[in-house]
Amino acid sequence: MNQCESMKGKTLVISGATRGIGKAILYRFAEAGADIAFTYNSNEKEAEKIATDVKERFGIRAVAYQLNILEPETYKDLFKLIDEDFKRVDYFVSNAIISGRSVVGGFGPFMRLKPRGLNNIFTATVSAFVVGAQEAAKRMEKVGGGSIVSLSSTGNLVYTPNYAGHGTSKAAVETMVKYAAAELGEKGIRVNAVSGGPIDTDALKAFPNYEEVKAEVVARSPLNRMGLPEDLAGMCWFLCTKECSWLTGQTIVIDGGTSFI
Numbered sequence: 001m002n003q004c005e006s007m008k009g010k011t012l013v014i015s016g017a018t019r020g021i022g023k024a025i026l027y028r029f030a031e032a033g034a035d036i037a038f039t040y041n042s043n044e045k046e047a048e049k050i051a052t053d054v055k056e057r058f059g060i061r062a063v064a065y066q067l068n069i070l071e072p073e074t075y076k077d078l079f080k081l082i083d084e085d086f087k088r089v090d091y092f093v094s095n096a097i098i099s100g101r102s103v104v105g106g107f108g109p110f111m112r113l114k115p116r117g118l119n120n121i122f123t124a125t126v127s128a129f130v131v132g133a134q135e136a137a138k139r140m141e142k143v144g145g146g147s148i149v150s151l152s153s154t155g156n157l158v159y160t161p162n163y164a165g166h167g168t169s170k171a172a173v174e175t176m177v178k179y180a181a182a183e184l185g186e187k188g189i190r191v192n193a194v195s196g197g198p199i200d201t202d203a204l205k206a207f208p209n210y211e212e213v214k215a216e217v218v219a220r221s222p223l224n225r226m227g228l229p230e231d232l233a234g235m236c237w238f239l240c241t242k243e244c245s246w247l248t249g250q251t252i253v254i255d256g257g258t259s260f261i
């Protein structure tokens with residue numbers, strides 16, 4: 001039996017899968033046969049389009065739900081809805097990230113940082129991971145275990161202009177992942193992070209210095225290219241397979257070699 005077959009009948013819950021990295025992760029798991037419960041924030045139309053597409057292409061179950069990670073406690077209501085639509089939860093990927101007005105004061109040079117923006121990023125990155133992972137773990141325990149993955153970024157390893165707020169919260173979520181792994185292992189639940197270098201997504205295109213960042217990444221990477229959403233999606237999927245059954249509490253860095261050079 002190959003790994004694709006092994007995800008049949010299992011369920012992935014993933015936040016923020018309407019575009020970018022989350023969408024690539026959703027498709028990777030759908031291709032492997034997993035049923036998918038995924039969230040959007042404002043883009044309901046795109047979410048419905050994706051649900052219809054994966055159901056038709058892969059013969060799986062897929063349902064889209066609205067979620068705002070700035071209100072992490074609402075994960076509890078989300079999981080109650082998921083309980084009605086899906087029999088089990090096996091994998092949880094905390095992927096969604098905020099942008100736009102809610103990161104004002106959090107995304108910018110150090111001297112312009114403000115507590116409100118910083119707190120919003122922390123809430124959306126760390127607190128949302130905590131509540132989502134807690135709810136997922138309760139369900140995983142009932143089926144004998146599971147795998148949880150948080151997205152992170154190398155903005156906590158490499159200086160990235162304007163990224164102090166996100167980089168600091170990503171460092172925090174990586175530490176939270178280790179604590180969760182230490183305490184959930186006895187329930188058969190593994191917890192890891194996937195940390196990406198700059199990946200060509202809408203989120204990155206919104207950076208005021210996108211072209212500059214892109215040129216720098218291509219120049220720094222021995223592989224001579226930007227990262228793609230699929231580069232991170234493959235690792236999220238791999239971490240949820242049996243191949244990784246003794247891998248927990250780790251951050252896997254996928255950055256095209258850019259953080260060494």
Ligand SMILES: NC(=O)c1ccc[n+]([C@@H]2O[C@H](COP(=O)([O-])OP(=O)(O)OC[C@H]3O[C@@H](n4cnc5c(N)ncnc54)[C@H](OP(=O)(O)O)[C@@H]3O)[C@@H](O)[C@H]2O)c1
Nearest residue numbers: 016017018020021041042043068069096097153196199203
């Ligand atoms: N892009 C990069 O260079 C990069 C590199 C390394 C790691 N990462 C990490 O990878 C993850 C995904 O990044 P991305 O670049 O793919 O992001 P993105 O393209 O900006 O997509 C963000 C996703 O989050 C959802 N979202 C936005 N605001 C939300 C809110 N308030 N509540 C709940 N969901 C919300 C969006 O839904 P709607 O479409 O409905 O608004 C969308 O599905 C993040 O954790 C990011 O930090 C990104």
